[in-house]
Amino acid sequence: MQIDRYERRWMILTAVTLAVLFVAVLGSVLGAGIQVPGIDGQVDPRALARTPPFDRPGLRELGPGRYEATLVAFIWGYSPNEIRVPAGSTVTFTLTSRDVIHGFRIVDTPVNTMVIPGQVAKVTHTFTRPGTYLFVCHEYCGINHHNMYGRIIVE
Amino acid sequence: MVTMSLAQRRLVSWHLYVAVAALALGASMGPLQALEHMGIDLYRYVPFLASYYQGLSLHGVLNVLVWTTFFICGFLTFVTSATLRRPLYSLPLGWLAFGLMTGGVVLAGWAMLTNQATVLFTSYPPLKGHPAYYIGLTLVVVGTWLVSANIFLTWRQWRREHPTERTPLGAFGALVTFVMWDLASIGLAIEALFMLIPMSLGAVEGTDPLLARAFFWFTGHPIVYFWLLPAYVSWYSMVPKQAGGKLFSDPLARLALLLFIPLSIPVGIHHQFTDPGIGQGWKLVHAALTFAVFFPSAMTAFTLLASLENAGRARGARGWFDWFFRLPWRDPSVAAQLFAMLLFALGGISGLINASYNLNLMVHNTAWVPGHFHLTVGSGVTLTFMGISYWLIPYLTGRRLWSPKVALAQAWTWFIGMLIFGRGMHWLGLLGAPRRTMLGAASYAELRPDWALPSILVGVGGAILAVSLYLYLVQIVATLFFSREPAQVEVPEAEAVSGPEHAPFWFERWRLWVEVAVVLAALGYVPTVLDLVTRFNPVPGLRVW
Secondary structure (H helix, E strand, O other): OOOOHHHHHHHHHHHHHHHHHHHHHHHHHHOOOOOOOOOOOEOOHHHHHHOOOOOOOEEEEEEOOEEEEEEEEEOOEEEOOEEEEOOOEEEEEEEEEOOOOEEEEEOOOOOEEEEOOOEOEEEEEEEOOOEEEEEEOOOOOOOOHHHOEEEEEEO | OOOOOHHHHHHHHHHHHHHHHHHHHHHHHHHHHHHHHHOOOOHHHOOOOOOHHHHHHHHHHHHHHHHHHHHHHHHHHHHHHHHHOOOOOOHHHHHHHHHHHHHHHHHHHHHHHOOOOOOOOOOOOOEOOOHHHHHHHHHHHHHHHHHHHHHHHHHHHHHHHOOOOOOOHHHHHHHHHHHHHHHHOHHHHHHHHHHHHHHHHOOOOEEOHHHHHHHHHHHHOHHHHHHHHHHHHHHHHOHHHHOOOOEEEHHHHHHHHHHHHHHOOOOHHHHHOOOOOOOHHHHHHHHHHHHHHHHHHHHHHHHHHHHHHHHHHHOOOOOOOHHHHHOOOOOHHHHHHHHHHHHHHHHHHHHHHHHOHHHHHHOOOEOHHHHHHHHHHHHHHHHHHHHHHHHHHHHHHOEOOOOHHHHHHHHHHHHHHHHHHHHHHHHHHHOOOEOOOOHHHOOOHHHOHHHHHHHHHHHHHHHHHHHHHHHHHHHHHHHHHOOOOEOOOOOOOOOEEEOHHHOOHHHHOHHHHHHHHHHHHHHHHHHHHHHHHHOOOOEEOEOOO
8 A cells, every 4th residue: 555755744743743632631630630530439319318428518628728518419409509718729529419410510610520420529629719600510401401500609 | 337226216315305304303403592592582482392402302313313324324325336336235124224213213203392302312311201212212223233234235245246356435435334333333222222211111210320321422422433434435435526536545545434443432431531430541541542533534634635636636726725716616515515524624623622631621511512513513424415415316316406506505504604603602612601501591691791792603603504404405305396307417436546456455354343443442441331330320210301
């Protein structure tokens, strides 16, 4: 099989470009520590009222400037749907769903996870700038999906 | 050129008719959604829709599952038979497949139209629709297997008579598409048979949503290549001829097509980067392989540009860029497919961003994603299929295209509409607006005034696309019923600068390609699936609409 000179160059250029882009992704994972959700445990969605930490959803201070926010997603809302933290706080969100698949996207941040019944999702973000951050359900979860949201108020 | 028998042309035609009928209803939902985002709620005037989401379910299922699948099965059956210059192995088998698929669409369509399966095309459990919906869609998949069997058997007969020849490129592409699809569709079959259908029938109370997603995306990513490869078949083996030139390299076209067999499947977890319960390591492996499957598409870009330049120069072009403008832009079939390629290139680039692991966090499940796939399946594939139908339907029916001018206007309006719509959706997504959401009615939309301008682009683009859609539908109906003049159409088959004789014969050792694909799919999926099966965590099915 003969490959045209220019086409060979194009193929090499494509391979190199893809490799460079992928190395950049690896760098942002290993170097900057920007990670996607992983494996963080399972729960029985019918027994959340008896399963810590989801039996008491809300904000908990872990240490100076460090918080854990436990949220339960359900049709069609979050419990709690408003969280207040001081600017500069690092918040770990621990979420699960009581019924169907939901999503959790804090707009203007990289926080983005599916919220799947039976699975525990954990995502962490440091809120440096004060303001009101909207979070929305971004997976179709039924007739009132478009009214499922909440707010994080960074003071 | 051997003329195809009337009976066989009728079989192919009926696939196209069902495809176009599905598109007529499914794509009609699109402008309602786009205008809704812009703040114009037309749903009150559509009495048969109970909700935005019922319309969205119809839009997704009828467009990406029914329009694509029926067009592909009809077109690839046609291409196989036309390029091998022999009749289809079995017409009764062809009609059986068509009957199963159509019956399946009727069942699923009934469930959706009666609002009993408003689960969107992804059908994620524990959303629980009517059993007819899941059974119907399963029948469609079974039908595609029969179509593939018919194509393989036709090729085998040809191979017995031509043991040393290279398979013509068109038939080669059809074989690659169905080898890939038959392997890839196993995931969806397992999900339907062991999870969705038992849940919907009440045989089990619930199922594991995460495991179901893994099986869904096992098929759900390669299915995009099931849609795309038939478009590539047209771009490689037909468009160069239609444009007045030659395919640049037949062997590299074959290699690009073949690479999709092993690389299509072990990439599905890139749709699940944000799923809790799947390890980050396997997500990264699938990200890397997704970068790899970009490679054959980049090869395709080169070969197509070189072929089109060849065509432009054959038409008298000089200089560096003149060839682009010398292409037969007045031929609606060519223009539609050139626009499809341009839009697909944009969609391919946004797809690379989706695949970039943590970069996906910025766009996952935002309006960016439907923006992306309206440029790929909604343009690269759909506009190509429309362009193909501008010569194929006249060929099959013997009736001349009703109005090439209207067809040209259709191609232009789709291109312009999709550019505006795509720009709006990508932008909206970057600003954080969620996908599959009735945004105009969302109580939080007023908190985001910055979503207003991109939403207007979405609405305007959607309205232009609606015009384009109806130009297409009028064209097809008018060609079938009002065009009286006989058509003079030949099947376009491109010659190549570097011909098929330069392709190594192991390109056609299908067994080898299947084995490599199975090994890669197993490496990519077995650890994750085993892990999820051992942690099987069923949750009850629910109707939430």
